[in-house]
Amino acid sequence: MKIWDAHMHCYFSGDSNASPVEMITQAKVLHLPGITFTDHLDIDYYRNPGEFDLDIPSYISEINELSQSFETEDFKIRCGIELGLQEHLVEEHKKLLETYHFQEVIGSIHQVQKEDPYYPEYLMHRDVKTAYQDYFDAILSNIEVFHDFDTLGHLDYVKRYIIKSAGLEADYAYKDYKEVIDEILKKLIRYDIALEINTGAFRHGLLDPNPGAEIIRRYLQLGGQMLTIGADAHMPDHIAYGFDAIPPLLKNAGFTSYTVFENRKPIEVELK
Numbered sequence: 001m002k003i004w005d006a007h008m009h010c011y012f013s014g015d016s017n018a019s020p021v022e023m024i025t026q027a028k029v030l031h032l033p034g035i036t037f038t039d040h041l042d043i044d045y046y047r048n049p050g051e052f053d054l055d056i057p058s059y060i061s062e063i064n065e066l067s068q069s070f071e072t073e074d075f076k077i078r079c080g081i082e083l084g085l086q087e088h089l090v091e092e093h094k095k096l097l098e099t100y101h102f103q104e105v106i107g108s109i110h111q112v113q114k115e116d117p118y119y120p121e122y123l124m125h126r127d128v129k130t131a132y133q134d135y136f137d138a139i140l141s142n143i144e145v146f147h148d149f150d151t152l153g154h155l156d157y158v159k160r161y162i163i164k165s166a167g168l169e170a171d172y173a174y175k176d177y178k179e180v181i182d183e184i185l186k187k188l189i190r191y192d193i194a195l196e197i198n199t200g201a202f203r204h205g206l207l208d209p210n211p212g213a214e215i216i217r218r219y220l221q222l223g224g225q226m227l228t229i230g231a232d233a234h235m236p237d238h239i240a241y242g243f244d245a246i247p248p249l250l251k252n253a254g255f256t257s258y259t260v261f262e263n264r265k266p267i268e269v270e271l272k
């Protein structure tokens, strides 16, 4: 089946050179029902201030113009955003979301105590256990203070980089972080925030998406109903990467549908 890819970046993001037209063209080649651009905004990015700024007016107007030119009955294009959450940015994020209209808002943790797990320094003064724990704790404390977003991006993003530096045996087990992960999932449910299944993990050589089946199952068990799906593409070849694995995985976990956001409202799509 063809799944809507609801997480991707183009040249409006500090870490992508892809033109949105190329992304759209590739999505059409793949016969996806739709895509949502979710370019990065990480205000106050500690490492290189300004690297993940976003020219929001130009971004929205360019994507909306392209939607008008390229949308068809069977293919839709939406303009969302991936917000890099930090506790001191709550007021700024609220104001921003009142000012600009996005179709979908992903909330993601890219910085923990002014460090990005993407870089080796995150692991230099943490053991593996602390590296996971600090990341999950950061998600929880951010959701507690700010929950005006639609889906939680890549819940165990940190795993990609821990495994890259410490090997596959540094994978984690849900049971070792059950307390904090359950709290995160319960908060998502309470605030009507979806859980994202991010297949970008497959490109990093991982066997599960972020997060994997055990957490997806637990989310359902706790009453969670909304899953968004995204490949986190930063170039056309990455669009819908690994999506073939998703329907069986979600069905095994007990889901019969996934969610797409339109004007920040969830729409349920049947998993065929």
Ligand SMILES: [Zn+2]
Pocket: 082, 108, 110, 153, 154
């Ligand atoms: Zn992200």
Ligand SMILES: [Zn+2]
Pocket: 007, 008, 009, 082, 232
């Ligand atoms: Zn992303």
